[in-house]
Amino acid sequence: MNTFGFTSKSASRVSKYLRFKTREQPESVINLLKTYGFSQADISKLVKRYPKVLGYGLERITAKIEFLASRAASPRDVVDVLISSPKILDRSLENHVIPIYDFVKDVVDSDEEVIAVLKRGRGRLFGRANGSDIPVGIDFLRDIGVPESNIAYVLLRHPQALRDSGRVKQAVEELKEMGGFDPSKKNFVKALIVKCGLSESKWRKKIDVYKSWGLTEEDIFGMFKIYPQCMASSEKKISAVMDLVVNKLGWGPSIFPGYASLLALSLEKRIIPRDSVIQSLLSKGLIGKKSYTPKVFMLTDDVFLDKYVNCYEDADKLLKLYRK
Incomplete structure (x- = not known):
């Protein structure tokens, strides 16, 4: 277990899943993963996240990796997908992984975007053995008038929001009760993502x-x-x-x-530094108090520096204050 850099507590937790008849079993899995481009650090991450992988048969693992490799742009993509969504290894390739993959591709249009979804998925797309719940949630959103582009937005950015179709339906009802949300608009799915997550x-x-x-x-x-x-x-x-x-x-x-x-916005990186600059300008009477509105924080860095730093004689001091 030390090979994977586990603490004693982590090793104890992981050991619950690891009961090997022979030492060759985990070693064969490790060697297989290495042949597909996994580094020692990658293997450690995968085992910590999903210890059961060390007990899987080589054919089972190979089939999933080969499938992903046939769709991914690079071997690194495959590594990243399996680290983020290791439950792929636990599911049937024909009955679960491929159907879910193809369903997602039908929504987002390209293998590249499906791989992006899987990298963000943290296994949520494959959390249920039958793999049916996400399609149910997506079909429900289609039925209430959510455009494909907005469904793709959810899948690409927050796939976990669609894992529980029952929660999706409940959240939609809550948004309807609140009023003011149009299923055809982007803000509807943004609100849905938040609702599903709370x-x-x-x-x-x-x-x-x-x-x-x-x-x-x-x-x-x-x-x-x-x-x-x-x-x-x-x-x-x-x-x-x-x-x-x-x-x-x-x-x-x-x-x-x-x-x-x-x-x-970040308090430490944007709001507080900009407030420091504005307060300095106010104290010297270089700007009026009415010009200090929340819009100051919305400006891009370049615009803020041009308007409130670079145009003053004390630009160097103001910049130091801003970068402090």
Whole structure:
């Protein structure tokens, strides 16, 4: 087990799955993986994520690798897919892997994009032995008028959202009850992804965080309809951004729903450095307070530097402040 760099705790957990009659069994699997381009580090990742692979027959593993190799652009793609979605190795090639692969390809159009889905899938596409739930969820979305391009968006970026068709249907009903969502629009699937990823208790906790900063439920739902990702941020991130907006910048909570995309920005890398520059300019009377709005944080780096750093005599000092 030391070969794979396991800690004692990890080794104990992994050992539950590893009961070999002979030493040759795991060694033969390791040697096979190496012939297909797996490095020692790759094998360690795969075994840590899916220890049962060391007990599989060589033909079983070879069949899956050969299939993926026939569709992937490079051997590295195959390695990355199996590390991200190791449950492929546990499923029937003919009855599960190929049907799911072909179904996904029918949605996203190319092998390259299917491979991208599998790399992001973390095994979720192959989590159920019958492999039927994702197609059920996709067919349901088609039936309610979600365009193929938007279904492909979900598959390519957040395939885990479609793993449980029952949850997909429930989330759609919740969005309908909320009102203001059109299944033909991109924002609908963005909201669906967020909804599918949150339990009711998690959803309520985030609502409560926003309310603690002075937003009403009407404000929050309105914000969610415009920028669904506002409910994907952690409670800690929500509080940190609201604290900056309400307490430090003094803008008040009412301005936040219109600029909820602030949550997508890094506090440490963008918001705080830019605030430092603006505060310096304000203290010297070089800009008026009215010019300091949330739009400052939305500017690209080049535009921000041109407008608030490079055009001033103290550009060097401002740049140091910005890069600090």
